[in-house]
Amino acid sequence: MPSQEPMLTRRPSSHNDERATEEDALLTGQRPSRQPSASRWARYREIALFAWGLIATAAVIVLAVVYQHQTSKTTPEKHGDRPTGKRNLVFMVSDGMGPTSLALTRGFNQHVNALPWDHTLGLDKLLIGNSRTRSSNSLVTDSAAGATAFSCGHKSYNGAISVTPDHSPCGSVMEAAKRAGYTTGLVVTTRITDATPACFVSHVRTRMMEDEIAEQLIGNGPLGRNVDLVLGGGRCHFLPNTTAGGCRADGRDLIQKADEHDWNYVSSREDFDNLGTSVKLPLLGLFAPTDIPFEIDRRHVDSEYPSLEEMTKTALRALKDATKDSDQGFFVMIEGSRIDHAGHNNDPAAQVHEVLAYDRAMQAVIEFLEEDDTEGLMVATSDHETGGLATARQLNVNYPEYLWYPGVLANATHSAEHTARLYFSHLSTSKSSDADLGKYLTKLIDDNLGIKNITPEEIDHLIAHPVLSPWTMSEIISKRSQTGWSTHGHSAVDVNIYSSNRHASKKLHGNHENTEVGEFLRWYLDVEDEVKEVTKELKEKLDISSGESWLGAIPSQEELAKVESHLMSPQRGFD
Numbered sequence: 001m002p003s004q005e006p007m008l009t010r011r012p013s014s015h016n017d018e019r020a021t022e023e024d025a026l027l028t029g030q031r032p033s034r035q036p037s038a039s040r041w042a043r044y045r046e047i048a049l050f051a052w053g054l055i056a057t058a059a060v061i062v063l064a065v066v067y068q069h070q071t072s073k074t075t076p077e078k079h080g081d082r083p084t085g086k087r088n089l090v091f092m093v094s095d096g097m098g099p100t101s102l103a104l105t106r107g108f109n110q111h112v113n114a115l116p117w118d119h120t121l122g123l124d125k126l127l128i129g130n131s132r133t134r135s136s137n138s139l140v141t142d143s144a145a146g147a148t149a150f151s152c153g154h155k156s157y158n159g160a161i162s163v164t165p166d167h168s169p170c171g172s173v174m175e176a177a178k179r180a181g182y183t184t185g186l187v188v189t190t191r192i193t194d195a196t197p198a199c200f201v202s203h204v205r206t207r208m209m210e211d212e213i214a215e216q217l218i219g220n221g222p223l224g225r226n227v228d229l230v231l232g233g234g235r236c237h238f239l240p241n242t243t244a245g246g247c248r249a250d251g252r253d254l255i256q257k258a259d260e261h262d263w264n265y266v267s268s269r270e271d272f273d274n275l276g277t278s279v280k281l282p283l284l285g286l287f288a289p290t291d292i293p294f295e296i297d298r299r300h301v302d303s304e305y306p307s308l309e310e311m312t313k314t315a316l317r318a319l320k321d322a323t324k325d326s327d328q329g330f331f332v333m334i335e336g337s338r339i340d341h342a343g344h345n346n347d348p349a350a351q352v353h354e355v356l357a358y359d360r361a362m363q364a365v366i367e368f369l370e371e372d373d374t375e376g377l378m379v380a381t382s383d384h385e386t387g388g389l390a391t392a393r394q395l396n397v398n399y400p401e402y403l404w405y406p407g408v409l410a411n412a413t414h415s416a417e418h419t420a421r422l423y424f425s426h427l428s429t430s431k432s433s434d435a436d437l438g439k440y441l442t443k444l445i446d447d448n449l450g451i452k453n454i455t456p457e458e459i460d461h462l463i464a465h466p467v468l469s470p471w472t473m474s475e476i477i478s479k480r481s482q483t484g485w486s487t488h489g490h491s492a493v494d495v496n497i498y499s500s501n502r503h504a505s506k507k508l509h510g511n512h513e514n515t516e517v518g519e520f521l522r523w524y525l526d527v528e529d530e531v532k533e534v535t536k537e538l539k540e541k542l543d544i545s546s547g548e549s550w551l552g553a554i555p556s557q558e559e560l561a562k563v564e565s566h567l568m569s570p571q572r573g574f575d
Contacts, residue, residue: 080503082523082526083524086323087329088330088369089330089332090369090376090378091150091378091521092336092358092378092380093334093336094339095338095339096143096343096383097340098385098389099385099496101339101385102124104351105355105359106121108410110406122359123358126380126498127496128497128502128509129496130496130497131495131511132494132514135149140491141383143196143207144199145157145158145159145160146514147199148160148161149383150173150517151174151199151518152172152518152531153518154170160207162199163204168542169203169535169539169551170535171532171534171535172200172531173331173525174201174226174331175201175226175530175531176522176530177525177530178226179527179530179533179534180527181327182328183228183328184330185331185333186200186229186332186333187311187315187333189232189291189335189357190233190338191232193211194210194234198213198217203216203551205551205553208563211248212550215254218238220261222537222541222542223534224261228281228319229281229315230282231283231285231311232285232286233288233290233292234289235286235287235288235289238253239254245289258284262282263282264283267287268287272285275318278321279318281322283318287305291338291341293418294341294350294417295338295350295353295354297418307357308336308358308360309357312334315332316365316368329376336358338350338354339354339358342415343386344387345415346387346475347470347478348478348481349412349449349477350416362380366378369500377501378498379499380498386491387485387489387491388486388491388493391483391484392404395482403482406481408450408480411450414449418448419449420469423462423466423469437463458476471488508520
């Protein structure tokens, strides 16, 4: 039988060991010498773990506070909420750039720089939605109606400069921002009196009234001066047609008149470079008689014209300095204007360089916003697509090859427009025979467009129809690169929306009307009330009784059609 343990036998335990030690001490009169027990080590471990957890929690809280502080300048407290303090807003417009422009330029960029197939543009990383572009009177908008949707938040007819379909003025977001205390700016590569910039600072019933737009821009309009910084082209509409580079029909010199509104005027690359880091506002910078050259051409005359990226950096620095001690920030519209013109010309080589220039300007904006202490946001979109661009083309009745050749565009050193201008100049100064003219054109197209296999039929067409040469030369390079176009005008395709902060621009995620972009601009700046005030004041100052005013006469449908046909001319910009 197994031995039975006596009932009074003490089982070994730490508790019993401690009790026995204490009893021995009572019998001997000596203090017990205790060793830390397992339970005590467990307690110490619990205390240590608790302390570590407390320290770790505190560290996480501190890091979260630091992170929130670092990101608070670009991220509202709640996604999609309007910021409450000082803020800056940069609105960028890529005139005429549709989604295919990105594919065209991305493929070109990968080819010329030997980049991997998954390399993207900076634009690609900022896509948040797209915009529907129709105007009030057409499924295919023009820039004037498109920009009116941005500036006023209203649909209007093609040709309207911040007026509604009933031909009455609507207050623009820039005018409202100026009234609310913001410092304002415009940066473009076309004429500063062209449709898109005009819609932010003027009101006329047809976009052809560029003399009147210039008048209102400098401050001679119903609301006075509403823009503090202007950089772009379009000097001719500020100078009388009796002076070199002037085209004003009324003989007035608005450059001199601008002195009355304290404008600081610069007109050359040297003037621009001398601005340095100290820019005094208001600043009027007009660097070309009409449009600044296409980027593919401008890069060869960099000493004459600043780039869009350079103008953007200068504008942001100047606006930051001007508002450093202000409770309000700034609002600036920056336009990659001549993407549109490349589309009108159906010139793919000019197009890719314009989009890359716009992409560089956007990256300059992003870097500025990341480094600036003031909360800021960039929102960008296009007013429409131009050209019906396709990165594919069927050249004959045979089943099409799945090919597109960006290398053909890489061989071009100049735009078709520039090449045609050289041809026009040659015709005006030379009486060459057709044979000699053919030799001249063969070399000209090789030197400028990189096309070495020009055909006799193409040469004959250029000789027989010189007025069409900008389009003919664009066709020569488009066909060889297998780039397709459906029109020399605009198309109704939806265009992309971009943002520097997808949380702050949550209202623009997905598909929207272009008017919703305009509504977002005034919402973000918190100037909805000021827009209403400006609109009311404009209508009060409108002289309806005479039918004639700073708005101009109400245009007929025939007059609006003439505007469209002029913009479609292959010699646009040459006359």
